Amino acid sequence: MSTAAEHIAAAEAHSAHNYHPLPVVVASAEGAWVTDVEGRRYLDMLAGYSALNFGHRNPRLIEAAKAQLDRVTLTSRAFHHDRFARFCTELAELCGMEMVLPMNTGAEAVETAVKTARKWGYQVKGVPDGQARIIVAADNFHGRTTTIVSFSTDPEARADFGPYTPGFDVVPYGDLAALEAALDERTVAVLMEPVQGEAGVLVPPAGYWAGVRRLTEERGILFIADEIQSGLGRTGRTFASEHEGVVPDMYVLGKALGGGVVPVSAVASSSEVLGVYRPGEHGSTFGGNPLACAVALEVLAMLRTGEYQQRAAELGDHLHNELALLAGTGAVTQVRGRGLWAGVDIAPDHGTGRQISERLLERGVLVKDTHGSTIRLAPPLVVSKEDLDWGLDQLRAVLSA
Template sequence: MTVDITHSVDPIISSSEHIGMVDDFAAHNYSPLPVVAATAEGAWITDVEGRRYLDCLAGYSAINFGHRNREIIAAVTDQLGRLTLTSRAFHSDRLGPFCRDLAALCGKEMVLPMNTGAEAVESAIKVARKWGTEVKGVPAGQASIVVAAGNFHGRTTTIVSFSDDPVARTGFGPFTPGFRIVPFGDAEAMAAAIDDTTVAVLIEPIQGEAGIIVPPDGYLAAVRELCTSTNVLMICDEIQSGLGRTGTTFACDHWDVVPDLYTLGKALGGGVLPVSAVVGDSNVLGVLRPGEHGSTFGGNPLAAAVGSTVVHMLGTGYWQDRAATLGTHLHGRLHELIGGGVTAVRGLGLWAGVDVDPTLGTGKDLCKKLAERGVLAKDTHGSTLRFAPPIVITTDEIDWAMDQFAAVLHT
């Protein structure tokens, strides 16, 4: 495949000028690649100088359906001309259909709409504690939640309280109590951590930030059985792994596991705006009463219109099937590189974690070299790279990206 990675644009400012302004005026809580996006379409991003890049990150799965997906943009455009925000002080005509359709997609009864992924996780924690106190009978203030080592559920103060990543934690204490960390993939350790105060287990079915870590077969089913037998809620964080990314609607589907609560986000907003939700049955989410939890923007008409469109798109099964087929191709190409600079490949569907021989450089070094060749990817934890292109990518584009990756490994 031959790819033209230049394109004519009329830049407002140069890349170097923009990067300088970010360095001067934006908080330094990110260390991005030196790429300044100006426009995007499908799986491609064009920078302010007109250089094109194949996006193999997709906004950490927020852009599953491609940049400026026509169906999603049409829904946004229509809704912008009608109604954008009411708060939850009264109803909008978009909220009910969105909650109904998302609940049906998940096989659940009720939706708690929020905005960001971290908000969804925080909301699930609150719901679990309330459920534990009122339904399970755990004494007030004693509820505990079991989580997995290597987790990433966001960066709020409560969430970093149960992270084991020193970068996320250092300097941000005091931390919120009530969490126990056990090794990911170890059902026996999970069982040992559960006691009479435990109200929930919170896990990613596939750990994203840790390097796309897939659990051993049987693990999620064992956790599901354990939660059922001990009257503990199983909460699965599908914010990155869900909504088609792994070749199924949810990553849990690969193991035929249904949690009590899903936390969703990223792709639920169609790559347009932040939309998140906690989805479960009324016997759990029904513990919330007016005034106990809320969000001015949660479930706003614009978000609901986008979320409904995403749910409709996923309802066809097309995107899940496409991610599965293209994912097989992606993983096949990546496995060909094992022994040639790649030491391990993990993942499912269009989601891959790739460990590279550290003598070739850090993951950030390799991502910079890839960007120079027109491919955008993201590193995590040393010399691990993540590939998660939009599901609109083609096999030819995957092949071209893997050719660039192979070239980087040999330079």
């Protein structure tokens, strides 16, 4: 197969159609740019939904992976290895927590958070067995396992996958009164995203995140922040929760933690919370493997400098200033976001989000639509201002056509 059309035809014939990719076949990548099988270059303005915060094939991360490949890649948790303790220690320190439970994918980390909250609720809080409740927000996206889609409000993610797992209560995102009304003696946790990524980069009203923290502290309820997309520099802070001075009881992390090289996820919390586990109660063959830890340790080292958070803050301000000008043209109805992350709602007479994404593809820019009319912009944090401006120029050209 040499042409994009041949690759796409083969994929359509032999892979399940659980995705609807744009018609581009990437063959190589570096930094904020990718190159397709026919040699055309594209500016990546999606960055793997934040998995590529540090760009494609970041030299520091590739070097860390190569060095570890020459040593040991997998032991399983049946044995200790020489990267594990340091990874857990340094990630716990970055989060201001005491303990870490490593997994692989974001969905696995969310499942781990759910199991942890329930077990803590029974063993520590004293909720009667089998009655634990976890409150989540409408329009959430935490993954696609059978348990997670049970508390999704997205018909595409949820329909035809029942029977659904009980134990979850859904409240409107950003409505503190509704959350307070839903809390009761069986509530063990509130699980939410500080910025709802898949929903269109929705930022809650000012004070909401701090209000959730206050309510959960008052009621003795775990506050779980899903920072899989929003964390590790994307919003201009190490964690999006920091924008309101909030430290949750538990962070759920993934995507950027693996540097775009390997899947790495983790839950970070206190020893009181993660200390509820005993051997055999939860685990993962690949969770915390040596290769994953080696790459993630380099990610943590890069984050400790603050350089990437500062870039996201500064370029994010520029991005939102430019997008605000678009919002006044009639082509864009609303712009939302935080840091180097934005959701752009396209006016209906200018096309759907998918159509705008396809037109940008033709001009050498990769973005992704969501919920019909919205496109998401989340370039790697290493993108240059010149490249970012070029990408925005292409968006302006598409919207003015």
